[in-house]
Amino acid sequence: MTPNVLSNRYAVAVPVTQSDVALRAGVSRALVSLVFRDATNVSDQSRARVLLAAKELGYRPNMLARSLASKKVRTIGVLLNDITNPFFVSMYVELSDAAQDAGYDVLVGPGLRSVAQERTLLGTLLGHRVAGLILISPLIKASELNRIIAGYPAVSIARDMNLDGADFVSNDELVGARLGLRHLVDLGHERIVHISGGSSRSAVHRKRAFLRAMSELGLAGSARVIEGDFTEEAGRSAAREIIRGRADETAIFASNDLVAVGAMGVLEASGVRVPEDVSVLGYDNSVISDLQMISLTSIEQPLRDFGRASIRLLLERIDGERDTRVSLEFEPRLIVRRTTARRATH
Amino acid sequence: MTPNVLSNRYAVAVPVTQSDVALRAGVSRALVSLVFRDATNVSDQSRARVLLAAKELGYRPNMLARSLASKKVRTIGVLLNDITNPFFVSMYVELSDAAQDAGYDVLVGPGLRSVAQERTLLGTLLGHRVAGLILISPLIKASELNRIIAGYPAVSIARDMNLDGADFVSNDELVGARLGLRHLVDLGHERIVHISGGSSRSAVHRKRAFLRAMSELGLAGSARVIEGDFTEEAGRSAAREIIRGRADETAIFASNDLVAVGAMGVLEASGVRVPEDVSVLGYDNSVISDLQMISLTSIEQPLRDFGRASIRLLLERIDGERDTRVSLEFEPRLIVRRTTARRATH
DNA sequence: GCGAAGCATTAGCGCGCGCTAATGGGCCCA
């Protein structure tokens, strides 16, 4: 009976430390540190021995200890206000990509449109001492946000909140509205209705851009707005209102793709054909707009540019290269698909 | 001239430590630690003073140092093989939710269907010394995975790889296939084609379940499979083949929603009506299937159950309560929408 | 008034690693 020999079928993950590697390689712990920090002044022979020992033991530098000791965290926090929105997810992909290129990890705070939850998530991110924050269309009001992240490197995407310390990246709403409306006007449309995204800052900006672009085109009189939010249901509801009111609008400028798709669903179910009877224009060019069954004409926001620029701006602040606030607006692009067509002559 | 007075418009985030709080509260550092760990044996008075000082200074416990000192990391790593797939994103939402309830943070490794990338991401997660891993349909082959995460608490979702140390959570493919096919057969369909998800493990399981369920229904002879993958394009391509071949199939059992939507797009563009001429069934019940314009009948995978169960299983391992491997299969559900209908009598 | 008991607080080591001043050793040249 040897009670020590238990059936240890499942190996326990024994944490391997620098000391373990040093011991096995027959060198000091600090030398191992030097090797893993790519320092010079290490003989090729020693380096090889250390790397070999590390490999044999399955050693991996402990990010926690490393961050703690160096006082430099290579992790960026991303606060997402709505992870179910495909547009934001794509945004995250770009961010993650750009961050990785810069040698940073990304920690997400995936919100579900709740202010309270956002507060918690921000706390978590700050608790992890992330090097900087990227806020994607946050819901918390600016004053509170300003207080929470005071002095923290931050970039806000898609929502300008005039944070002293936060840079701002967005798409040029006015250009977007012009692109979309000119396209519709070129197709002969004049009476155009906008289904808004609600009372959030970005939604209001988009609505104003719509109204202004209509004015520029001399169509201020035939512009109409139906209030909604950024969901499919808002699109459905607005479409019902349009049908009920027997309005003479021939085109819809939706506040985003989801809204557009919701409207189209109701329109087609009611016998109103898209684009034969009504043209529909979305915003974001998210993945659903590209589905063949939907094939929605949409305004594309340059996500890749957003991602790259955000990370760049953030790193400038993290590295202390800049102290002044920067706002960047990128130009959106019109992607024409099959939901917009020449206005029917009646 | 007082060169010390610079225009310091942007406050620098000064890291506040436990010592700072202790100093301000006039107590020892360890007492602050006790307060923040909700220890007993702290007078209400001291507690209040510490908390006040912490609030005034904006102190937040440093997760890094905490993990290092306690040797307990409250972070779970999630490896996602394809973050652009809405199904996986929903999966992540549930996981994140369940983890938070258990007091854990979540660190994501967002893959884009690349094995090399997955390797890197795993390295990052392990470098962060996450308490455990959740692998969502990973691509890395089992043997390698087994070596990398040896002894690490892990749960695999949607892909069984017989890892000794990894539990397994999935949906019961056979039940899913039966649900879908019975529904189609009840509607009078017999000749049914499956558009497969390719050669990945989960795709093969789904295909086999389809074939077996067809056999059970006595329809082995009228079952057909078109190979594809889990993308919309695969659905389109398969639909073209179906049309070209003038096959007499009256129903399509797609390997996922995206494939189904792709097929529907081509069918309708070719004048084949859904569901009048052909019924289409998806899998996953992802967000797109619920869009009114699509309204796809689909097999719902119980994501919430997946998430809860995965976290629970993982915590059991992390807490050392269990050493043996567990596999859980949850029953999917049929969600009937508008893409399936009674077979046309010709 | 004294000891015991109980409670609140503190000192100090350890976590894994970054970083630097200091040490050691080898080599070359005179």
Added chain:
DNA sequence: TGGGCCCATTAGCGCGCGCTAATGCTTCGC
């Protein structure tokens, strides 16, 4: 053989916090 130089390596402190044995203080009972 001695001195000097340079390169490789090491000892040791610090990062912010967890944790516990030990200390100080108060209160109470007899």
